Amino acid sequence: MTRYIDVLGALVLLELRQRIRSVAWVVLVSVVFVLVGVVTALLWASLSAFGGDEARASGVYSTIIFFVLLVGTLVTPAISGGAINGERDAGTLATTQVTLASAGQIVLAKFLAAWTVALTFLAASLPALAFTLIDGGVRGDTLAASLGVLVLELGVVAGIGVGLSGLITRPLFSVVTTYLVVAALSIGTLIAFGLGGLAFQSERTQTYIGIDYSVGGEFDPNTGLPEEIRCLEPDTYTYTQPRFDRVWGILAANPYVVLADAAPTSFTNDGYPQDLFGQIALGVRGAQIAPASEEVIDECQAALDGTYDELWQSQNPREVFESTVPSWFVGLLIHALLAAAALGGAVVRTRTPAGLLPKGSRVA
Amino acid sequence: MSSSTAIEVAGVSRSFGEVHAVRHADFAAEAGRVTALIGPNGSGKTTLMLMLATLLRPDQGTIRIAGHDPVTDARAVRKVMGWMPDVLGSWASVTVRGALETTGRLYELSGAEARARAAELIDLVGLQALAEQPTRVLSRGQKQKLSLARALVHRPTVLLLDEPASGLDPAARVDLRLLVRRLADEGVAVLVSSHVLAELDEMADDAVYLEHGATASAERVERSRTAARQWRVRSTDSAALLRAIDAEGIPSAGTDHLGALVTVAGDDEAAAVLTRLVRAGVPVTSYGPAVGDLEHTFLDLSRGDADRVTASDEEVPS
Incomplete structure (x- = not known):
């Protein structure tokens, strides 16, 4: 076991030495550091609209975390997507394969190294993130959950990148494919969700019983209702509505949704989320609620019962959260399985002695 | 060992x-x-x-x-x-x-x-x-x-x-x-x-x-290895050398810029040729296969028996 770890460690170190000494890495880390810093400063200056200092802090923090996820998922494919096929092209993979290092160790080491390098980009944005924490207002559990998910999501992208670099012969093609997978998860799920919701339409019958305002005498100045309430004939409409509740699961696979859903949200006193995590999560949680197929809006009865004011009040966001289920762990599991499948495939393809070789590839 | x-x-x-x-x-x-x-x-x-x-x-x-x-x-x-x-x-x-x-x-x-x-x-x-x-x-x-x-x-x-x-x-x-x-x-x-x-x-x-x-099979390699090949002879008196080759009836393969080439099969025959040249009074300064063993066998194998080996420029000491 220690021998396994020793060889793995030597391989990881070798990968890191090669990647962290590269000019590309230095440039990318500097760009990330500056970019995140600039975005933070601009947000800080412009988002006083968020309200008090605490709200501003959590608002800026959550926005920056999403920005770091965006930058991280854009940069990680570039550094991981050519890990194995690039070495095969350079002729250095075979010299590692003839040593006592197994295919599993080689692929695992490349994954760990790519993940570590991806985390250096997160580290480069830590100063800006720390700055948003100065004012307080970001809860400890929100901080831990959001950073934890960010770390794991970068690992997922690194894993997919390294895995595809083992499965696909040409480095350029595997880098592009990694980007496409990231895009499919980030944007593709949104498109699928939107189109899917529209594809599953169902009918909704709404019966509306209104108040006859043309009779009944004077209006009460307090309630705006006539003194004597007379009901109108029930009015029935039928219309089709999209069924997002049938496809909300697609959004669970979106990394931004995973991040938003996993981070505990702070609510304002009237039940509204204070940060971007909550606002995005609210959208997904709300989509879980199945719309009724029949609905009766009895304005007249409500007026008679004296509950007219409550009739038009919808559930507040906090209640939506409490009545729906979190999905982030499902999404994270899907991502982890994707990365594991790609890495597993890469191990099989890197195993020697090699049987079938894809067209145009060389062993050494 | x-x-x-x-x-x-x-x-x-x-x-x-x-x-x-x-x-x-x-x-x-x-x-x-x-x-x-x-x-x-x-x-x-x-x-x-x-x-x-x-x-x-x-x-x-x-x-x-x-x-x-x-x-x-x-x-x-x-x-x-x-x-x-x-x-x-x-x-x-x-x-x-x-x-x-x-x-x-x-x-x-x-x-x-x-x-x-x-x-x-x-x-x-x-x-x-x-x-x-x-x-x-x-x-x-x-x-x-x-x-x-x-x-x-x-x-x-x-x-x-x-x-x-x-x-x-x-x-x-x-x-x-x-x-x-x-x-x-x-x-x-x-x-x-x-x-x-x-x-x-x-x-x-x-x-x-x-x-x-x-x-290539061992027999084929052996056949090629012992097949007639060219040896190069050099002398301070090239005229005497060529006369002796002619007079002794040694199969000649012509001359190149380094010396005269003779065709011999196997080491025993090569030794006999040298003895005859020395007995004939030719001042021999160098005598050796025109190409190395491996090259000779390799070329012989890849060209087949019909095509004879030509001299290479490489002087290989025997």
Whole structure:
């Protein structure tokens, strides 16, 4: 076991030495550091609209975390997507394969190294993130959950990148494919969700019983209702509505949704989320609620019962959260399985002695 | 020094799709001897090397490296086998010393052992001045030395060298030859492939000829080896030499800028020809095969018996 770890460690170190000494890495880390810093400063200056200092802090923090996820998922494919096929092209993979290092160790080491390098980009944005924490207002559990998910999501992208670099012969093609997978998860799920919701339409019958305002005498100045309430004939409409509740699961696979859903949200006193995590999560949680197929809006009865004011009040966001289920762990599991499948495939393809070789590839 | 069989190849073939890179390879290489693997470009040398190096699975046939099967027990083979590839890949931003130390670690040496071994190998191949340089600054020949050192990290008893001499300057070639001979004397089985046949001649004990993916049979090799070939005679009095060749009825193959060529079959006949020339009073200064043993056999095999060998410019001392 220690021998396994020793060889793995030597391989990881070798990968890191090669990647962290590269000019590309230095440039990318500097760009990330500056970019995140600039975005933070601009947000800080412009988002006083968020309200008090605490709200501003959590608002800026959550926005920056999403920005770091965006930058991280854009940069990680570039550094991981050519890990194995690039070495095969350079002729250095075979010299590692003839040593006592197994295919599993080689692929695992490349994954760990790519993940570590991806985390250096997160580290480069830590100063800006720390700055948003100065004012307080970001809860400890929100901080831990959001950073934890960010770390794991970068690992997922690194894993997919390294895995595809083992499965696909040409480095350029595997880098592009990694980007496409990231895009499919980030944007593709949104498109699928939107189109899917529209594809599953169902009918909704709404019966509306209104108040006859043309009779009944004077209006009460307090309630705006006539003194004597007379009901109108029930009015029935039928219309089709999209069924997002049938496809909300697609959004669970979106990394931004995973991040938003996993981070505990702070609510304002009237039940509204204070940060971007909550606002995005609210959208997904709300989509879980199945719309009724029949609905009766009895304005007249409500007026008679004296509950007219409550009739038009919808559930507040906090209640939506409490009545729906979190999905982030499902999404994270899907991502982890994707990365594991790609890495597993890469191990099989890197195993020697090699049987079938894809067209145009060389062993050494 | 043992004389046991270190590499055994029986009925091995390997194709890539429609291309039959190796059709039928049969040979054995002994421990303590240097075996040359000879064949024209595209004859399947590298494919065969890759199969021996546990990187490629043969379609058919069996391979044993120090008694182990590279297909079923690659790890056991890797422990005792060193491979120097024909493609010179090196970890570009790692230093020469770092590359050798890392290789040592990948062969499960401890950190201290790997460091000590790296220092030893840097001295052995003569890369002291470049030890702390990243490998990307190395020239082709220097990379070749690093590649050789890397193959030796775990003191293998079977060494596979794929074109080790290409890119080396003459001094480095001599060093390589001496090193390979020394390793063989220590009991290592060395299999060397090269295009530079004159050089293999000087270090190889045995030879395996590969052509169109098949090894030539021992009988065919023996027939080619003993087939009539040209020897070159040089004399301070070339007129007397040519007269003597004519008078003695020695089959002449003409002259070139280095001397006169005669056709002889086998070493005994060559000795008899020399005796006759000396008896005839010709002042002979040099007498030897016009081309090396390996080259002669190789050319004879690849051209077939009909086409006679022509003289090469290389003077090989007999």
